[in-house]
Every structure is written in structure tokens, then in C-alpha cells.
Amino acid sequence: MLNNKDLLGIKELSVQEINLILDTAAGFKDVLGRDIKKVPALRGKTTVNLFFEPSTRTRTSFELAAKRLSTDVINFSVPTSSVVKGESLIDTALTVQALGADFIIIRHASSGVPHLLAKNLNASVINAGDGTNEHPTQALLDAFTIQEKKRKIAGLEIAIVGDIMHSRVAKSNIYCLTALGARVRLIGPPTLIPENLKAMGVSLFHNMEDGLRGVDVLIMLRIQMERQGKGFFPSTDEYSKNWGLTPERLCLAKEDVIVMHPGPMNRGIEIVSEIADGPRSVILEQVTNGIAVRMSVMYLLSGVKR
Amino acid sequence: MRIHIQNGRIIDPSQGLNTIGDILIEDGKIKEVRETISPHPPLDKRGRRGGDSPDTRIIDARDMIVIPGLVDMHVHLREPGFEHKETIKTGTMAAVKGGFTTVCCMPNTFPVNDNASVTEFIKRKASQEGYCAVLPIGAITKGQKGEELAEIGTMRKEGCVAFSDDGQPVMNSLIMRRALEYSKAFNVPVISHSEDLSLSEGGVMNEGLLSVTLGLRGSPAEAEQIMIFRDIVLAELTGGKLHIAHVSTKGSVDVIRNAKKRGVHVTAETCPHYFSITEDAVKGYDTNAKVNPPLRTAQDVEAIKDGLRDGTIDVIATDHAPHHRDEKLREFDMAPSGISGLETAFSLSMRLVGSHILTFSQLIEKMALNPARILQIDKGTLGVGSDADVVIIDEKKEYTVESQKFISKGKNTPFNGWGLRGMPVITIYKGKVYEW
Numbered sequence: 036m037l038n039n040k041d042l043l044g045i046k047e048l049s050v051q052e053i054n055l056i057l058d059t060a061a062g063f064k065d066v067l068g069r070d071i072k073k074v075p076a077l078r079g080k081t082t083v084n085l086f087f088e089p090s091t092r093t094r095t096s097f098e099l100a101a102k103r104l105s106t107d108v109i110n111f112s113v114p115t116s117s118v119v120k121g122e123s124l125i126d127t128a129l130t131v132q133a134l135g136a137d138f139i140i141i142r143h144a145s146s147g148v149p150h151l152l153a154k155n156l157n158a159s160v161i162n163a164g165d166g167t168n169e170h171p172t173q174a175l176l177d178a179f180t181i182q183e184k185k186r187k188i189a190g191l192e193i194a195i196v197g198d199i200m201h202s203r204v205a206k207s208n209i210y211c212l213t214a215l216g217a218r219v220r221l222i223g224p225p226t227l228i229p230e231n232l233k234a235m236g237v238s239l240f241h242n243m244e245d246g247l248r249g250v251d252v253l254i255m256l257r258i259q260m261e262r263q264g265k266g267f268f269p270s271t272d273e274y275s276k277n278w279g280l281t282p283e284r285l286c287l288a289k290e291d292v293i294v295m296h297p298g299p300m301n302r303g304i305e306i307v308s309e310i311a312d313g314p315r316s317v318i319l320e321q322v323t324n325g326i327a328v329r330m331s332v333m334y335l336l337s338g339v340k341r
Numbered sequence: 342m343r344i345h346i347q348n349g350r351i352i353d354p355s356q357g358l359n360t361i362g363d364i365l366i367e368d369g370k371i372k373e374v375r376e377t378i379s380p381h382p383p384l385d386k387r388g389r390r391g392g393d394s395p396d397t398r399i400i401d402a403r404d405m406i407v408i409p410g411l412v413d414m415h416v417h418l419r420e421p422g423f424e425h426k427e428t429i430k431t432g433t434m435a436a437v438k439g440g441f442t443t444v445c446c447m448p449n450t451f452p453v454n455d456n457a458s459v460t461e462f463i464k465r466k467a468s469q470e471g472y473c474a475v476l477p478i479g480a481i482t483k484g485q486k487g488e489e490l491a492e493i494g495t496m497r498k499e500g501c502v503a504f505s506d507d508g509q510p511v512m513n514s515l516i517m518r519r520a521l522e523y524s525k526a527f528n529v530p531v532i533s534h535s536e537d538l539s540l541s542e543g544g545v546m547n548e549g550l551l552s553v554t555l556g557l558r559g560s561p562a563e564a565e566q567i568m569i570f571r572d573i574v575l576a577e578l579t580g581g582k583l584h585i586a587h588v589s590t591k592g593s594v595d596v597i598r599n600a601k602k603r604g605v606h607v608t609a610e611t612c613p614h615y616f617s618i619t620e621d622a623v624k625g626y627d628t629n630a631k632v633n634p635p636l637r638t639a640q641d642v643e644a645i646k647d648g649l650r651d652g653t654i655d656v657i658a659t660d661h662a663p664h665h666r667d668e669k670l671r672e673f674d675m676a677p678s679g680i681s682g683l684e685t686a687f688s689l690s691m692r693l694v695g696s697h698i699l700t701f702s703q704l705i706e707k708m709a710l711n712p713a714r715i716l717q718i719d720k721g722t723l724g725v726g727s728d729a730d731v732v733i734i735d736e737k738k739e740y741t742v743e744s745q746k747f748i749s750k751g752k753n754t755p756f757n758g759w760g761l762r763g764m765p766v767i768t769i770y771k772g773k774v775y776e777w
Contacts (some may be wrong), residue, residue, distance in 0.1 A: 046554070125670055145672035146556035147626030166674070169555025203556060231550040 037335045041153040041160040044169035045210035053214060057179050060324070060331035066103070067327055076107040076334055083136040085111045085128070086163070087143040092298055092322065093163050093173075097140045100329035107136065128152045138333055141165070159336045167201050173297050175208030178215060180321050181252055184293050189216030192289075194246055196222040196278060197256030198267070199307055200229055204297045205256060209235055222246035223278055226267040243278050247287040255280055255296045257307050271304050280306045285315065287296040293317045342396065342772060344365050348377055349402025349733060353409055354706045354720035362507040364407060366729040369772035374723055398774070400767065402733050408705050410442025410473070410730030410770060411687065412721045414503070414712040415532075415586060415658035417679070418444070418475070421462060422451025422550070426752045427663040429463065432683070433472040435661075435749035437775050439683040440765035442473045442714075442730035443720045444661075448480040455480035455491040460499040473770045474730075476502045476718065481520045481531060487511045490519060496525040502716045505532035507586060508633075508671070510568055512538055512709060517572060521581025530582040530715060535568035535593070536560075536634065545674045547620040547635040555623065557673060565634050566592035573600040576607055584715055585609040587660050589634040591644030598653040608715050609648075610656035613689035614680055616645045622755045626673040630755040632662070633678035646698050655683065655711045657704075659686045663751020681751030685742055687734075688761035695762070701736075733767040740764060 046052070066074055081103035086094050094110065101108045102229060111131060119327055122130075124143075131139060139158045141149050146166030153160040164170040182188055193212055199205045199221050209232070212219050219237045221228050228239055240246030247253070268274045285292065294306075294315045302308050310316060344366040351362045351374065358374070364416055379384040413436065419427040429760025430445075436444045446463065448454035454463065460477050467475035479501035480491045485508070493504055504524060510533070511517040520531050545550050552559030573596065576583035585597060588611045597609050614632060619639050622630035630636060648654040662679025669676050690708060695701045699707070713721030720730060742759045744752040765774040 049642070123667065123670075124672060143672070145674045147673045150626050151670075166556045167558075200553070206554070206556065229550075229553050232553060234550050235554070 037339050040336060040339045041149070041338060042171055042332055043149050043153060043160070043162050045171045045174050045207045045214070045218060046169065050214050053175070053211060056175055056328065056331050056335060057182060059335055060175070060179050060328045063330040063334070064324065064327040068325070073103050073105060075105045078278055080106040080137040080337065081135050082106045082108045082138040082140065082333070083111050083131050083134070084108065084140045084193060085131060087113050088164070090142055090163070093142065096322070096325040097329055099161060102140065102325045103326065104330055106332055108281070124148065125151070125155060128156055132156050132158050138336070151258060159339070160237065161332060161336070167202065167206070168203055169207045170203040170204055171207050172329050173204045173333060174211040174327070175296075176321060176325040177208055177295060178211050179324050179328050180295065180317055181293070183324070184317060185251060188212065191217045191251040192220070192249055193217045193252040193254065193319045194220045194222055194250045195254045195256065196243070196246070197281065198227045198262060199215070199223055199232065199256070200227045201259065201262065202256050209237055209256060213237065220246055223243070224268050224274070234330055243284060244287055250292060253280070253292055253294045255294065257297070257299065258301055259306050275304045279304060280310055282307070282309055285310060292327070295321055297321070322333055343394065344398045344400060344729070344769065344772060344774065346400045346402050346407055346731065346733070347503065349405045349407035351407045351723065352702050352705055353701045353723040354710050355409065355724060358723070359702055364723065364731060366731070366769070366772050369729050371723055371725050371729050372725050385660065392741055397688045400733070405734055405766070406701070406734040408732050408734060409721050409723045409767065410707045410732050411440045411708045412443040412712040413441045413659050413661065413683065414445045414656060414687070414716060415507070415612070416444045416446050416661040416683065417663065418446040418448065419663060420466065421459070424655065425665050425750070426492070429466045429475060429688060430470040430472075430756050431748065431750050432661070432663070433467065433475060434598060435683040435747065436769060437472045437768045438748050438765070438777065439685070440687045440732045440734070440768055441683060442732070442768060442770045443476060443718070444473060445472045445476045445502060445716065447478050447505060447513070449485060453480050453485050454478070455483050455485065456493065457499040459493045460496050460501055464500050472775070474720070475600050476500065476716070478503045478505050478507070478532065480504065481506045481511055482516060485509045487513055489518060490523060493524055493529070494527055495531055501529070502718060503530045503532050504585065505534065505586065507532065507534045507597045510534050510536045514571060514575065518575050518685060521575050521583060522581040525581050528717070530584045532584045532586050533568065533572045534586050535565050535572060537567045539562035539566065544635070545631060546623050547637050549620065549638065551620050551623070555626070557623070560635055560636060562590035562592055565590050568595055569593050573597070573605055573607055577605050583607045587612050587615070587634055587658070588645065588648070588654060589615045589637050591641045594644045594648035594653055598648065599649070600651060609653065610658040611645050611649065611654050611683060612658055612660045613686050616642055616649065617689050618755060624714060627755065628669045628671070628673055628676035629680070629757070631673065631676055631678050632680050646693070649707065650698050655707065656715065657686070657690050657707045658712065659683050661749070664753050665739045665750070666752060669753050679753065680755065681735070681744070681747060681749050681753045683768060684747050685754060685756050685761070687765060688763050689756065691736070691763035712751065714725050729772045731769040732765045734763060735766045736763040738762065738764050738766065
């Protein structure tokens with residue numbers, strides 16, 4: 036059983052809850068492999084995708100997860116909504132709830148928006164990425180994928196490479212993987228890795244080669260083009276030369292290393308195509324697993340006693 | 342109309358007074374302050390004590406503390422322009438409830454108080470609708486844009502007691518230098534909102550592990566400290582009178598302490614939230630804990646207390662910053678900064694007396710006498726002949742903060758639900774009595 040009606044972040048979950056979500060997801064993955072990929076578990080429920088930031092893969096993944104569970108799905112698309120007419124966030128959310136939403140999947144550029152909605156709504160709020168805070172279902176699907184490939188998480192050496200400071204994926208992954216017993220290291224330029232993250236029990240590397248030695252799992256983060264010219268690094272070219280993943284660098288990791296990326300990728304910047312499309316990459320499997328994990332989350336939240 | 346306050350413990354640091362005694366008020370002025378000759382003088386035929394005439398109002402202040410009306414040199418009354426947040430009427434009513442009889446309102450209204458006609462409007466409105474004295478603070482620069490000096494001299498004549506671009510730092514060092522120089526002609530302090538905007542860029546809370554884990558943009562303590570240092574150096578260069586608003590960090594306290602040792606003409610204030618709570622109040626994205634400068638760490642809180650204790654920080658001001666509910670009920674990084682502080686400031690500050698950081702008398706210095714001295718106004722004293730601005734405190738009264746019951750329109754406080762002790766029960770402003 037989960038303890039709260041909402042999934043706001045990994046921070047808010049216990050290890051037991053994380054494991055429950057992962058175990059339940061395994062069952063749903065079986066469902067997705069069947070000829071008929073749909074279960075009636077949440078028939079009659081309504082899911083609203085409330086995305087204030089552009090997203091294709093996460094929104095589609097949630098939409099598919101919701102449909103596989105037989106809920107009705109509405110995509111509340113911001114550019115055509117009253118938000119552009121100046122409606123406040125809380126009014127939009129209350130309106131969505133009044134339409135009868137049982138699940139509200141929210142993505143927003145401001146950290147803490149899912150928390151604000153959760154406090155003010157009865158519906159289950161699922162964080163699909165808030166600002167630079169968390170993206171919990173991404174971390175859960177990453178953990179699921181690692182567990183599937185490595186049969187365990189505890190004791191693994193896992194490196195997260197890139198713009199840690201602005202990455203909600205990195206934050207959720209740090210909480211999730213350290214909670215499950217992995218040793219997490221962060222690699223990237225000092226401007227993008229706040230020193231105080233050490234307090235979270237991770238180690239920091241500014242040199243890519245040093246950081247890659249002996250890792251079991253590599254999570255590459257997307258370098259956001261809008262960071263260029265903000266003084267975090269001089270150019271994507273220089274970034275790529277120092278922290279881009281190349282076949283030569285990959286040789287420093289363990290032989291059976293797996294390479295992950297939450298997408299969308301900048302090929303040739305943080306990762307070269309030979310690796311992204313190569314045998315060590317599990318990037319597309321992450322996408323498939325995302326549906327199973329999101330089904331698991333919705334299914335478990337529906338069982339939370341109010 | 343006479344008022345006779347009897348048998349209270351009178352604490353007035355302006356006269357070094359800490360005694361059980363009586364105060365006599367006549368025509369809105371302090372007529373007499375004397376030690377009680379007999380704690381229980383016999384009643385006369387009309388049942389009155391001490392030969393008071395029939396039109397004398399007698400206030401029994403036994404077991405109460407009687408202090409000069411508090412002076413808050415940093416409030417936002419929001420009028421003109423933002424009357425949905427607060428008005429001169431509601432803000433001064435909240436002030437009186439909180440024990441303040443003088444408030445100095447910052448110029449970030451709409452239009453900005455950067456010219457004498459806005460100053461005149463505020464003064465007139467305050468005299469018509471205000472419950473206490475309102476002394477405006479004018480903008481340093483036109484439109485608070487930090488580019489061109491506002492008409493400091495003209496606003497001074499109209500009644501501005503200090504100048505500040507509060508809410509906005511004067512980023513241009515040359516303009517700040519000119520302000521500190523020019524203001525010398527009118528003998529007024531320049532109040533610095535110290536924040537290096539290029540360093541604090543987009544920051545909505547204190548920078549640190551917590552800002553990283555909450556995913557909120559942090560503003561480092563150094564953004565405050567650097568600007569305080571710059572302004573101190575400029576005050577040294579020019580000989581102008583500098584007052585540092587809302588000091589929140591350990592580094593800032595250190596910089597000011599050093600400057601004072603060197604003899605620089607600098608004074609400083611802090612606010613109750615900077616010595617009462619830490620950045621932890623932001624957890625859960627509580628926009629009521631969003632304030633600028635942001636709430637800091639436990640180490641900073643201790644340093645602020647040290648600064649109050651050793652005199653580095655001269656003044657406790659509220660930075661009363663009321664906002665409408667709808668403005669705070671939104672995305673954390675979009676919500677406006679500020680805490681509605683007038684109605685909790687005194688009780689929160691009383692905690693410093695309880696924890697032996699300040700004596701009660703020192704507390705009154707920081708909340709009444711020192712701000713009056715910095716602004717060179719005849720307030721913050723119970724001296725004979727002064728305005729009868731008197732507050733009676735029940736130091737034992739315990740209560741729970743209920744923001745919905747605030748008189749201020751701004752219910753935005755991180756202290757809702759706190760149990761506090763000690764509150765003003767009667768506030769007298771120029772002989773007018775308000776009691777609760």
C-alpha cells in the first residue's frame with residue numbers, strides 16, 4: 036500500500052513504497068507483452084494530463100498507461116486553454132477537478148506545483164516533472180530498467196552525467212538509487228554540480244574519465260541548449276569535448292555497463308550515435324518500461340484509503 | 342482630556358527608566374512621569390485616586406509594562422496603487438494593534454513615492470484615515486529604477502524621513518555614491534536594500550542544499566553581503582548616513598560589525614523572521630515563507646541574535662509586506678515575497694527577552710528609541726512634552742497566532758498557529774486610546 040494519495044516525488048516515498056511500485060510494475064509489464072494489452076482495473080476513472088510544458092514522451096507514456104488501465108483520458112493542452120487568458124493555476128486545477136478527474140498528471144516549469152495542487156485537490160496528483168525539483172516516474176522507470184538488466188540495484192556503481200543542478204531527473208534518480216542501496220556518482224562541470232549535493236551521499240567528479248572508471252550503469256542527461264550563454268559552460272562544443280560520451284570513454288566503464296538516457300537526446304553532444312544505438316544502450320527499453328511503471332503508480336494510488 | 346496610567350512598570354530607555362510608576366497624559370502629550378508615591382493611594386469621595394478630575398481616564402496598569410509607542414522604520418502600506426493588499430487605514434490599524442505608533446512606509450507603491458506629490462498624498466491620507474503616525478520613506482531614484490536621483494530635498498521638505506529603493510537595490514555604484522553624498526545636505530539616512538542582483542538572479546530562497554533538493558533557485562548569502570560591503574565602503578568614502586535594511590546573514594553581521602569598529606556611520610536593522618525561523622519553513626513550498634532577503638540557516642539566525650546582543654544590529658523592524666491571498670496561492674517562484682509582520686513582531690521579539698539575548702529595555706531601544714534616533718524624529722520616548730505615544734504590554738498574556746484574524750489585509754505569515762507570549766493590550770497614540 037502507498038501512504039499518500041499523490042505521487043509528488045521520490046523524496047516523499049519510503050523504500051518499501053518504491054519496491055512495491057517496482058514489483059507491481061513487473062506484473063503490468065507482462066500485461067504489455069500480451070496480445071490484448073488492456074486491463075479493466077480502473078474502468079470508470081478519469082485521468083487528466085495537465086501539461087504546462089511541452090512534452091511528447093512523458094505525456095504519451097502517461098496517456099497510454101492510463102488507457103491500458105481502462106481510464107478515460109483527457110489531455111488538457113495549455114496553449115488552447117484558458118491559461119492563456121490569464122486563469123490562475125489553482126483555478127485551472129479546480130476546474131479540471133470539477134470535470135471529475137480522479138488522476139491529475141501534472142507537469143509544470145515551477146518546482147512545487149504538484150504539491151500546491153495536492154494540498155488543494157481531492158484527486159490523486161502525479162508529478163510528471165516540476166521545475167528542477169523531481170520527475171519521480173522517470174526515476175522509477177530507470178530503477179525498474181536497471182533492476183531488470185542487472186537483477187539488483189544495491190551495491191551497483193551508477194554514474195549520472197551532465198547538468199545535475201537543473202535536472203529533475205537527476206534529483207529523483209539520486210533519491211531513488213541511493214535509497215535502494217546503489218553508490219551514485221555525479222559527473223559534470225562544477226558549475227552544474229552543486230558542491231552541497233555531497234550531503235546526499237553521492238560522490239562528485241569533474242573529470243569524465245575519472246568518473247567513468249568501473250561504473251555498472253551510466254545515466255546520461257540531456258544538455259539543455261538554453262543553458263548555453265548563461266555562463267555554466269562556454270559552448271556545447273567544449274562541453275561535448277569534456278563530458279560527452281564516446282566509445283573510448285565508455286571503455287573505462289565495466290564491460291557489461293548499460294547506458295541510459297531519459298531523452299530526448301542531443302546526438303553528438305552528450306552522447307554519440309554509436310553508443311545510443313549500440314549494444315550497451317537500453318534507452319528504448321526505458322521507454323517501454325515507463326508505461327508499466329506509470330500503470331503501477333496509478334493502480335497503487337487508486338487503492339490509497341482517503 | 343487627561344489620561345492617568347497608574348502603577349505600571351514604566352520602561353523607557355530614552356530616560357533610563359525602569360520603575361513602577363504613573364504617567365499623566367494631557368492634550369495628547371506626556372505631562373508627567375513619576376514613581377508611584379503610594380501603590381494604593383486612598384480613594385477620594387468619587388472613588389478616584391490621587392485627586393484626578395472627573396474627566397480623567399484612569400488606566401490601571403498594575404502587573405503591566407508601560408513603554409513608549411514602538412517605531413517601525415520599515416513597512417509597506419501599499420497605498421497608493423495596491424489597495425487590495427493593504428491601505429494606509431488597515432495598515433496603521435494593524436500597526437496600532439501590534440504596539441506601533443509610528444510607521445515608516447517604503448516607496449514601492451504605484452506610483453512610486455519618488456516625488457513630493459506622492460509624499461503629500463500619503464501624508465494627507467494618513468492624517469485623514471491613519472490610526473498612527475505615518476512617515477514616508479522616499480525613493481532614492483526616479484521610479485526606483487536606479488538610474489537618476491529622485492528629488493530628495495523636495496521630498497524631505499514634504500515629510501520623507503529617509504530614502505530607499507527598497508525591494509530594488511541601487512545596482513549602479515556611482516548612483517549609490519551620489520545618493521549618499523547628496524543626502525548629506527538634508528541630513529537624512531539612505532536605506533540600502535542590499536542585494537547584488539547579478540548574483541541573486543532569479544533566486545527565490547536561500548541558496549544551499551535545501552534549495553537544490555527543493556529545486557528552487559537559490560540566492561546566496563553572499564549576494565547580500567557583497568552589497569552591504571559596497572555600501573559601507575561608499576558610506577566611508579562619502580560620509581553619508583547609511584542604514585542597512587533587513588539584515589539576514591552571518592556574513593552581513595560580520596561586515597557591519599567590522600565597519601562599526603572602524604567608526605563608519607552605519608546602522609542596521611533585522612526583522613523578527615530572521616531571528617525566529619530558518620529556511621526550513623519553505624519546505625512544502627509554503628509561499629508564506631517566501632520573503633526577500635530569504636530565510637536563512639540556523640547558523641545565520643544565531644549570528645543575527647549575536648548582532649542584536651552586541652549592538653551591531655540597532656533596530657528590529659517588521660518589513661511588513663502584506664499580499665493578497667490569491668497572490669500567495671500560486672507557484673512558489675511566481676508568488677510575491679513578503680510577510681505580514683506588524684501583528685506578530687512584538688511577541689516574536691519578546692522571545693529574545695525570554696532567551697536572555699536582550700533585556701526588556703534593550704528590546705524597546707531596538708523597537709522604539711533607536712529607529713527614532715536614526716530618523717531624528719521625536720518619538721520612541723516617554724519624555725515629558727513628547728507626543729503621548731504609549732503602549733501597555735501584558736507580558737504574561739499567551740495566545741495563538743490566527744492569521745485570519747489579522748487586522749492587516751495581508752494574512753501572509755509563516756507564524757500562523759504559533760503560540761506566543763506577551764502582547765500589547767492598550768496602545769495610545771497622541772492621547773487616543775485603542776484597547777483590545
